[in-house]
Amino acid sequence: MGTRAVILASLLVACLAQACDGNVLFSSLSRTLVVEASPTAGQVLKSGEDKIKVTWSFNGTHSGKDTDYKTVKVKLCYAPVSQKDRGWRKTVDNLKKDKTCPHLIVARPYSSSAPNNSFEWTVTKDIPKATYFIRVYAINASANEVGYGQTTNKNKTTNLFEVDAITGRHTSLDIASVCFSAFSVLSLAGFFIGEKRRAKKSSPPHM
Amino acid sequence: MKDAYTTKGKSTLVLCHFFLPFSLEFVWCTLNFKHGHTMGPPDSVAIPPAKFSMPVDSEHKATEFRLFSIAKPHMRAFHLSWISFFSCFVSSFAAPPLIPIIRDDLNLTATDIGNAGIASVSGAVFARVAMGTACDLFGPRLASASLILLTAPAVYFTSIASSPISFLLVRFFTGFSLATFVSTQFWMSSMFSANVVGTANGLSGGWGNLGGGATQLIMPLVFAVIRDVGAVKFTAWRIAFIIPALFQTMTAFAVILFGQDLPDGNFQKLHKDGDKPKDDFSKVFYHGVSNYRGWILALTYGYCFGVELTVDNIIAEYFYDRFDLKLHTAGIIAATFGLANLFSRPFGGLLSDVVAKRFGMRGRLWTLWTVQTIGGILCVILGRVESLGSSIAVMVAFSIFCQAACGLTFGVVPFVSRRSLGVISGMTGGGGNVGAVVTQLIFFKGSKYSKETGITLMGIMIICCTLSICLIHFPQWGGMFSGPTSNKDFSEEDYYLSEWSSHEKDRGFHHGSLKFADNSRSGRGKRSVASTTPAACTSPIHPSLASDSL
Numbered sequence: 001m002g003t004r005a006v007i008l009a010s011l012l013v014a015c016l017a018q019a020c021d022g023n024v025l026f027s028s029l030s031r032t033l034v035v036e037a038s039p040t041a042g043q044v045l046k047s048g049e050d051k052i053k054v055t056w057s058f059n060g061t062h063s064g065k066d067t068d069y070k071t072v073k074v075k076l077c078y079a080p081v082s083q084k085d086r087g088w089r090k091t092v093d094n095l096k097k098d099k100t101c102p103h104l105i106v107a108r109p110y111s112s113s114a115p116n117n118s119f120e121w122t123v124t125k126d127i128p129k130a131t132y133f134i135r136v137y138a139i140n141a142s143a144n145e146v147g148y149g150q151t152t153n154k155n156k157t158t159n160l161f162e163v164d165a166i167t168g169r170h171t172s173l174d175i176a177s178v179c180f181s182a183f184s185v186l187s188l189a190g191f192f193i194g195e196k197r198r199a200k201k202s203s204p205p206h207m
Numbered sequence: 208m209k210d211a212y213t214t215k216g217k218s219t220l221v222l223c224h225f226f227l228p229f230s231l232e233f234v235w236c237t238l239n240f241k242h243g244h245t246m247g248p249p250d251s252v253a254i255p256p257a258k259f260s261m262p263v264d265s266e267h268k269a270t271e272f273r274l275f276s277i278a279k280p281h282m283r284a285f286h287l288s289w290i291s292f293f294s295c296f297v298s299s300f301a302a303p304p305l306i307p308i309i310r311d312d313l314n315l316t317a318t319d320i321g322n323a324g325i326a327s328v329s330g331a332v333f334a335r336v337a338m339g340t341a342c343d344l345f346g347p348r349l350a351s352a353s354l355i356l357l358t359a360p361a362v363y364f365t366s367i368a369s370s371p372i373s374f375l376l377v378r379f380f381t382g383f384s385l386a387t388f389v390s391t392q393f394w395m396s397s398m399f400s401a402n403v404v405g406t407a408n409g410l411s412g413g414w415g416n417l418g419g420g421a422t423q424l425i426m427p428l429v430f431a432v433i434r435d436v437g438a439v440k441f442t443a444w445r446i447a448f449i450i451p452a453l454f455q456t457m458t459a460f461a462v463i464l465f466g467q468d469l470p471d472g473n474f475q476k477l478h479k480d481g482d483k484p485k486d487d488f489s490k491v492f493y494h495g496v497s498n499y500r501g502w503i504l505a506l507t508y509g510y511c512f513g514v515e516l517t518v519d520n521i522i523a524e525y526f527y528d529r530f531d532l533k534l535h536t537a538g539i540i541a542a543t544f545g546l547a548n549l550f551s552r553p554f555g556g557l558l559s560d561v562v563a564k565r566f567g568m569r570g571r572l573w574t575l576w577t578v579q580t581i582g583g584i585l586c587v588i589l590g591r592v593e594s595l596g597s598s599i600a601v602m603v604a605f606s607i608f609c610q611a612a613c614g615l616t617f618g619v620v621p622f623v624s625r626r627s628l629g630v631i632s633g634m635t636g637g638g639g640n641v642g643a644v645v646t647q648l649i650f651f652k653g654s655k656y657s658k659e660t661g662i663t664l665m666g667i668m669i670i671c672c673t674l675s676i677c678l679i680h681f682p683q684w685g686g687m688f689s690g691p692t693s694n695k696d697f698s699e700e701d702y703y704l705s706e707w708s709s710h711e712k713d714r715g716f717h718h719g720s721l722k723f724a725d726n727s728r729s730g731r732g733k734r735s736v737a738s739t740t741p742a743a744c745t746s747p748i749h750p751s752l753a754s755d756s757l
Contacts, residue, residue: 085316087528088307097531126440128311167369168312168441174367176449181360184456188356191463195349195473 024095024145032066033149034059037134039161047165048125054105055118056136056149068146069110069138074119077101077150079160082130095145101135103127110138129165259470266722267470268400272407280467281398287466288347288391289411291355291458295384296418297425298362298451299327300519300545302378304423304538305430305444309374312441319371321652324520326379328643334386335640339633342393343491346474348466351390355459358384362452366445384455389636391415393629396621397469401727402560405571405618409556412617413548413610419519420545422451423538494706495630500623503675504616504635509642510672511579511612514586514665516643518544518609521651522602525658530595540599547606554607555614567732568622568684572676575615576687579673582608586666590659613639622681622727625720626706684730691731699724 038053039045045052054074058066077100083089091100106119133156138147152159260278261269269281276282302309306320315323334354341350361380368374391411399407429450434443468474495501523541526532532540555578562570585605592598616635623631646668650661680686682697691697703724707717 085318086310087317088310126311129314165312166439166441168439168443168445169367169369170442173442173445177363177366180449180452180456181363184356184359184363184459187460188353191352192349 025093026095026098026148027093029145029148030064031149032059032064032147033057033072033136033138035134035136035149035151037151041159042161044162044164045123047123047127047163049122051120051122052105052134053118053120054134054136057117058112059149064147066110066112066138066147068140070141071107071139072110073107073137073139074105074121075101075135075137076103076105076127076132077135079131079133079152080156081160082132105134123163125166127163127165129163131160131162133160263470264400265725266400266719268398269470270400270402272399272403272410274410280470284394284398284466285407285411287458287462288351288394289414291351291455291462292387292391292411292415293418293421294451294455294458295355295358295387296415297422298358298455299378299382299385300419300422301362301426301448301451302327302365302374303520303523304426304541305447308430308440308444312444313368313371313374315371315374319375321647323371323375323378325644325647325652326375327382328385328516328520328640328647330379330382331385331388332637332640332644334383335389335637336630336633338386338389339393339495339629339631339636340488340492341629342390342632343627343629344488346468347390347394347397348462348468348473351387351394352459352462352466354386354390355384355455355462359452359456359459362448362455365448365452385640386633386636388412388415389629389633392617392620392632392636394468396628396632401621401730402564404621405556405559405563405614406553407556408617408621409559409614410553413550413552413556413614416515416548416552416610416613417546419516420542420548423523423542423545426451427535427538491627492630494624495627495634498624498627498631500679500681501631501634502638503679504620504623504631505638505641506672506675507575507579508613508616508635508639509645510669511582511609511616512636512639513642513644513646514582514669515606515609515613516640517646517651517665518606520643520647521658525662526595526598529658530598532595540602543599544602544606547603548610551607551610552614555611555616556618557614558611559615559618563618563730563732565733568619568681568730569687570732571615571618572679572687575612575619576673576676578608578615579612579676580670582612583666583669583673586669587663588666590661590663590666619679622730624706625703625723681730699727699730703727 033056036055038051056072056074058069078089083091083100089099089102092098105121108116108119111117133150133152135148135150137145138149140146150156259267259269259281260276261271261273261281264270272285273282277286302323309315310320313319338350338354341353358381361377361383365374365377365381368377392408395407395411396404426447429447430443433446434440438446519541522544523537526540527537558574558578559571562574566573582605585601585608589598589601589605592601617632620632620635621628646665650656650664651658656664677687680689681702682692683699683702685691700721703720704712704717707720711717
């Protein structure tokens with residue numbers, strides 16, 4: 001009984017310590033930023049070519065203050081449809097383990113007014129083909145998230161856009177693959193013919 | 208994405224995996240050098256002395272194993288076979304370490320990845336049986352080189368895969384190359400005598416399987432180099448696949464140009480010269496599949512090698528998810544499992560030979576059962592431990608026992624049949640892949656069981672299936688719980704010649720089996736060697752064998 005209490009107590013302490021130790025839970029954050037992005041709902045962007053412009057500002061109607069916001073991180077996040085059956089993009093409440101928003105667009109010092117509250121970004125070529133929304137985190141001096149804003153609603157169903165990724169294939173690569181494959185098969189045929197000829201030459205046919 | 212490996216971690220790994228096997232091999236080679244001639248079967252008087260650079264028996268199979276030699280034909284065959292098999296493993300498991308990039312490029316779901324993993328090991332199920340027959344008919348050199356060159360296109364085409372379906376197809380066809388395992392074991396069984404065949408099979412199989420671990424280190428490195436040179440991520444992984452494909456092609460060329468089927472020459476030439484009668488496919492196949500021991504070994508191999516393939520496919524993801532490791536850390540731990548093959552599988556083969564010296568075939572069977580069952584127990588424990596450190600420790604121990612059991616299995620396989628050696632090797636090898644497919648389907652597909660529970664259940668299944676070894680009985684040597692058939696005074700010749708009809712014996716087709724039976728007398732163990740009469744060793748068979756032309 002005593003040991004069980006000790007174990008429970010230490011678990012509780014560990015959980016609290018985690019929360020203090022920078023393990024911020026997303027559910028504890030308030031939506032204090034208003035975020036706007038240039039892609040319209042359902043738009044398909046080409047990676048490597050198209051641009052996204054993100055603008056963020058502090059939500060005046062919110063009761064809190066933005067005095068402890070030091071930096072903002074603008075991130076490209078997966079919509080639920082692109083997370084389905086893909087455990088590596090799972091949404092977890094603990095932001096340290098959360099994999100919803102792996103792509104960082106930009107991180108810069110916090111400013112709520114123009115011109116420093118917007119950024120234009122060309123979709124890079126390593127962004128995979130999926131459905132996305134944009135989220136901006138406000139971060140305090142101890143590198144913990146203290147607020148956020150996003151372009152979609154709470155359930156992440158509205159105002160989503162898509163990215164059409166590059167395939168990574170090149171014509172030269174295609175040709176090289178086909179040529180090497182043909183070479184393998186043809187060289188095998190060549191060896192077989194060579195073997196038969198050599199065997200015929202070394203031992204004359206039996207009568 | 209950063210792919211950084213600490214050089215300290217890598218060098219520690221290399222030290223651990225190289226120190227142990229070389230010391231083992233040094234001890235073994237020294238022992239063999241001193242005692243080789245007295246322990247092996249007597250040399251036939253008919254052999255011209257300078258023909259081979261190593262001591263051989265009456266079938267011209269080497270009775271010693273010299274790891275650092277590339278002497279023609281025995282040791283050269285060994286090095287060619289393990290390197291070509293290694294390249295096939297590298298190609299077949301080249302995708303798993305790069306999955307995080309590939310899954311984004313091809314928009315794969317977890318189901319797609321799981322299906323591709325199952326496909327990669329299922330192709331070889333039938334390919335291994337077919338390969339066994341091909342070896343019996345055409346010889347291991349041409350059979351393996353053909354398979355390797357015919358599957359190389361699948362690896363090249365991985366570079367141009369563009370959808371989940373094409374990805375599954377390339378993994379499926381690349382996996383066919385795992386059938387070279389059978390040709391490797393067949394080749395070793397044709398080149399090395401009974402007293403060292405376990406070691407030869409264990410080393411060639413183990414160092415080939417090493418490819419499954421090495422690739423988890425090689426592919427991310429090749430990818431990082433290509434990406435740093437300037438290629439985009441989604442192009443860099445495609446270019447990276449050319450490397451294993453080229454390596455595979457080159458090893459096939461080496462096998463054709465420098466290899467030789469048998470100590471006396473190649474199958475085709477021997478067929479033409481009449482030194483080796485061309486056998487009948489249906490008879491070879493029949494004698495293989497009608498031997499119940501082949502089926503039991505196929506089942507038990509499914510629960511050592513099949514388990515090894517399953518773990519190769521799931522272990523990186525298991526550590527990544529359960530302990531929240533970085534991808535390259537999970538990859539290094541995953542590589543450790545496969546890299547243990549450097550010494551653990553050869554150790555199994557060596558252990559089989561060492562035990563056989565004293566206890567013969569019964570010793571081989573008992574050791575196989577013990578080692579594989581301990582592996583099963585460790586697998587159960589692996590699914591139950593909670594911390595990262597103990598998980599790694601249990602996994603390493605599990606890998607050693609699991610892979611040693613694979614080596615021990617192929618210490619028994621060469622003795623099950625002589626005429627249908629290829630078919631038996633193929634059935635056992637194919638059974639290994641069936642085990643991998645069945646295990647992944649039951650325990651590791653979908654979300655029915657968590658990975659930990661799946662691993663524990665897999666361990667229980669290992670223990671249950673391994674019990675079937677108790678049923679194996681050789682009339683001339685006995686089984687785990689029974690001695691040799693005492694009433695008939697059944698000899699090795701009786702067992703191996705029962706595969707030939709009297710019509711075939713009249714035409715002299717059985718002479719190869721006769722020589723093998725004589726050389727396999729070590730299956731009796733030390734106690735019985737003293738009681739073996741000199742007449743059995745220098746029997747009247749020898750003078751007729753000396754006249755080899757039929």
